[in-house]
Amino acid sequence: MIRLHHVPLARSFRVLWLMEEIGLDYEVAYYSIRDGSMRSPEFLALSPAGRVPVLEHEGAVWFESGAIVQMLCETYPEAGLMPAPGSAGRAHWLEMLSYAETVGCLLENLNLNLVFLRPPAKPSVPVVKLLNARLRAALAAMEARMAGDYLLPSGFSAADIMFGYGFELARYYVDLDAYPRLMAYWERLRARPAYGRAKARDGEQDIYARDFYPVPEE
Numbered sequence: 001m002i003r004l005h006h007v008p009l010a011r012s013f014r015v016l017w018l019m020e021e022i023g024l025d026y027e028v029a030y031y032s033i034r035d036g037s038m039r040s041p042e043f044l045a046l047s048p049a050g051r052v053p054v055l056e057h058e059g060a061v062w063f064e065s066g067a068i069v070q071m072l073c074e075t076y077p078e079a080g081l082m083p084a085p086g087s088a089g090r091a092h093w094l095e096m097l098s099y100a101e102t103v104g105c106l107l108e109n110l111n112l113n114l115v116f117l118r119p120p121a122k123p124s125v126p127v128v129k130l131l132n133a134r135l136r137a138a139l140a141a142m143e144a145r146m147a148g149d150y151l152l153p154s155g156f157s158a159a160d161i162m163f164g165y166g167f168e169l170a171r172y173y174v175d176l177d178a179y180p181r182l183m184a185y186w187e188r189l190r191a192r193p194a195y196g197r198a199k200a201r202d203g204e205q206d207i208y209a210r211d212f213y214p215v216p217e218e
Contacts, residue, residue, distance in 0.1 A: 002026035005046065005054035007033055008203035011065040011104065012053030014165050016201060018069055018158055020194035022079045030203055066097055069158050081158040089152050093159050096151050099142075100162035106135045107169050114173075114213040125216050132215050136174050139167070139182060146181040149188055156192075164189045172213055 004019070006012040006028050019026050031037045031052060038050045046054045047063045055062045057075075062068045073082040083089040110131050113123035142163070150156045151163060167186055170176060176183055189195060 001056065002058070003029055003056040005029045005031060005043070005052050005056075006203070007031050007038075007052045007207075009169070009205035009207055010052050011165070013198065013202055014065045014161050015053045015055055015068050015072070017161050017165070017195055017198040018072055018081070020197045020201075021081060021158075021161070021192075022072065022076050024076075028201060028203075032206055034206055066101055066162065069162060070097065073158050081156075081161075083152070083154065083157070089154050092152060093157060096159035097162050099138075100159070100166055103135070103138050103163065103166035103170070106131055106138065107166060107173070110135065110173050110213070111207070114216075115208060123216055125218050128215050132173060135170060136178075139170060139174065139176075139179050143179040143181050146185055149185070160189060172208055172211070 002019070002024055004012060004015055004026055006016060008030070010033070016028070031043070037043065038047070038052070043054075044050050046056075046061055049063075051063070053063065053065050053068055055068050055072075057072075062071055070082070073079070077084070083093050110128065113128050113131070117123055151159045164186060167176070167182060176186075
């Protein structure tokens with residue numbers, strides 16, 4: 001039995017997409033970040049921080065998207081979504097998994113400031129400006145490095161799932177047209193059949209109420 005505990009458009013989408021790429025049969029248990037369902041004792045017994053993703057996999061319970069992605073790639077090496085340990089490209093693959101989390105942390109902090117703060121609390125304008133600038137710099141660095149169709153010269157891998165998810169969410173905070181190479185890369189990712197199947201199972205997101213969140217004025 002494989003069951004993914006999932007919030008639509010949250011980091012658990014990485015795992016959803018990866019399982020579609022691998023071709024696994026799985027169930028999805030849906031949650032919302034707004035209704036308190038992830039603070040229940042039952043869920044906290046699975047996820048100590050009360051966050052998705054959680055993957056129940058053949059009797060084991062895994063949490064943290066980066067760890068789950070790596071463990072699934074190692075469990076199903078025949079899918080070819082990671083370079084083998086010791087092979088050329090392995091270090092770069094691991095580097096890109098971590099870089100995707102750099103982008104993810106910046107997005108999470110922008111979410112906290114611009115999406116989840118409730119009145120009368122107000123976002124810190126200097127903090128949001130700094131986070132936005134760091135996000136744009138992180139994307140610009142990848143824009144400059146994109147030389148092929150995917151992050152690794154060997155082709156599509158789980159690193160693209162990790163980073164591509166963050167690039168998709170960055171549209172809520174930055175103008176992605178400033179990164180034409182990454183935009184072309186993202187269109188290649190979106191064209192993958194497994195991405196389409198994952199999107200069909202993702203569910204209706206209730207994280208973002210707006211299409212774009214500009215940096216607030218002083």
